[in-house]
Amino acid sequence: MAASPVPSDVRRDTAVDPVMNPAPGSGFEAPGEAEQRRREAVELAAAMIRVDSTNGNETAVAEILAGYFGSAGIEVELIARDPARANIVARIPGTASGPTLSFVGHSDVVPADARDWDHPPFAAEIDDDGYMWGRGAIDMKNEVASRAAAMASLARTGWRGTGDLLFVCVSDEEDGSADVGMNWLVLERPDIATTYALNEGGGLAYTLVDDRYVIDIAVGEKGTCPILVETIGEAGHASVPTLGDNAVPLLGRLLATLGKGQAEPIDHPAVRSMIDALLGEVGVVDRLGIEQAIALASAKHPKWRHALTSVAGTTMAPTMLHGSSARNVMPARAAVELDCRILPGTTEAEVLEAVRRRLGDDVAYELSVIHGSAIHGNASEPSGPLWDLISSYVAEELSASLMPVLCTGFTDSVYLRREFGTVAYGFSPFASTPSDILEAGYHNKNERVHIDDITLSADFHVHAARTLLG
Numbered sequence: 188m189a190a191s192p193v194p195s196d197v198r199r200d201t202a203v204d205p206v207m208n209p210a211p212g213s214g215f216e217a218p219g220e221a222e223q224r225r226r227e228a229v230e231l232a233a234a235m236i237r238v239d240s241t242n243g244n245e246t247a248v249a250e251i252l253a254g255y256f257g258s259a260g261i262e263v264e265l266i267a268r269d270p271a272r273a274n275i276v277a278r279i280p281g282t283a284s285g286p287t288l289s290f291v292g293h294s295d296v297v298p299a300d301a302r303d304w305d306h307p308p309f310a311a312e313i314d315d316d317g318y319m320w321g322r323g324a325i326d327m328k329n330e331v332a333s334r335a336a337a338m339a340s341l342a343r344t345g346w347r348g349t350g351d352l353l354f355v356c357v358s359d360e361e362d363g364s365a366d367v368g369m370n371w372l373v374l375e376r377p378d379i380a381t382t383y384a385l386n387e388g389g390g391l392a393y394t395l396v397d398d399r400y401v402i403d404i405a406v407g408e409k410g411t412c413p414i415l416v417e418t419i420g421e422a423g424h425a426s427v428p429t430l431g432d433n434a435v436p437l438l439g440r441l442l443a444t445l446g447k448g449q450a451e452p453i454d455h456p457a458v459r460s461m462i463d464a465l466l467g468e469v470g471v472v473d474r475l476g477i478e479q480a481i482a483l484a485s486a487k488h489p490k491w492r493h494a495l496t497s498v499a500g501t502t503m504a505p506t507m508l509h510g511s512s513a514r515n516v517m518p519a520r521a522a523v524e525l526d527c528r529i530l531p532g533t534t535e536a537e538v539l540e541a542v543r544r545r546l547g548d549d550v551a552y553e554l555s556v557i558h559g560s561a562i563h564g565n566a567s568e569p570s571g572p573l574w575d576l577i578s579s580y581v582a583e584e585l586s587a588s589l590m591p592v593l594c595t596g597f598t599d600s601v602y603l604r605r606e607f608g609t610v611a612y613g614f615s616p617f618a619s620t621p622s623d624i625l626e627a628g629y630h631n632k633n634e635r636v637h638i639d640d641i642t643l644s645a646d647f648h649v650h651a652a653r654t655l656l657g
């Protein structure tokens with residue numbers, strides 16, 4: 188069931204050998220080490236999936252990881268604001284000062300209703316095609332297991348980097364409102380700051396319409412800036428609708444405008460990088476302009492037809508409505524809340540201006556940013572040592588090119604970049620699980636991952652630490 192155009196046996200041979208044969212004295216890998224690492228990665232993923240950590244109970248997951256690291260001789264700490272929702276930090280100290288790297292993850296999962304699933308969501312069953320099923324199989328106990336197994340494997344071989352290698356797995360990523368996970372930890376424990384971080388959000392493979400094979404890497408996250416749009420009319424008694432100026436139908440006119448149309452494209456560096464990668468050449472934006480470049484690039488794959496146009500500007504989806512508080516009163520004000528998603532660097536004033544341009548001036552309205560709910564995204568440059576390492580790995584081991592993308596959703600990488608200036612990417616290679624299976628499973632029923640991707644990711648993370656930290 189491998190979706191990769193590179194047969195998995197070929198990929199394995201080419202992927203492992205150059206990675207796993209370092210010079211003796213720098214953590215020489217004994218015969219059988221790779222097999223042990225891969226076996227442990229799969230077992231660890233299964234053990235964690237069997238713990239129901241639906242927005243809570245993460246300490247049970249952290250304890251599994253702590254026991255595992257302890258048996259590999261790695262120093263480990265559970266750090267909890269809420270005893271049931273512990274975060275875990277493990278560290279292989281470096282031999283000197285130098286760039287540092289963290290393997291990042293989260294231990295909570297979103298809810299699963301077992302009635303909708305073909306395999307039970309907390310059983311980690313592996314089917315005949317090699318897929319492990321369960322909540323967290325792709326988001327993200329798989330990656331957590333791969334990163335942990337890589338770290339334990341490095342420790343077993345006696346490897347030490349120049350700088351520290353950290354493993355940071357936090358609670359409360361999916362909801363984030365309890366203030367016990369990464370947003371709390373970065374303030375509580377500044378010593379988890381690293382130069383580089385590898386987290387969730389990328390590594391999915393796509394074959395484009397021109398047969399180029401690309402793998403995405405999340406270089407940043409969009410932010411949110413919810414906006415309240417209030418139409419202004421005049422109140423009246425509902426028994427005589429022609430009197431007054433009911434704000435509800437006024438709002439209806441604006442809704443018709445808001446409910447359709449694309450985000451105005453913004454010529455943003457992260458958008459340019461995505462376009463260049465999809466088109467396989469640079470400079471198209473300069474030559475054709477942003478709109479035409481987006482049209483060409485988004486035609487390269489069905490997924491990007493919607494995703495690229497959404498990523499490339501300020502989206503404004505109308506979601507929540509407010510009308511009169513009494514049925515017999517036509518209100519002077521009616522309102523809609525817009526879920527606006529914004530590119531890194533977009534200001535609140537720019538969002539308000541974009542909404543005004545969309546709404547025009549035929550209807551009287553007021554706009555405001557919904558207080559306290561804006562979260563600004565950020566991004567790391569698609570360049571530098573970690574980028575080069577991943578880019579080479581993808582080219583040489585997976586015969587693919589790397590496509591930098593901005594997540595439309597949210598990950599904890601935002602806090603690492605904001606607090607520490609960390610170069611944080613979302614990347615874990617998925618060469619055997621087709622991207623449509625991965626995308627269908629996110630926060631949905633029948634989440635599953637091919638176990639070859641769990642083992643591939645464990646191998647990749649060993650390679651990454653060895654290459655980056657020496």
Ligand SMILES: [Zn+2]
Binds near residue numbers: 293326387
């Ligand atoms: Zn996640």
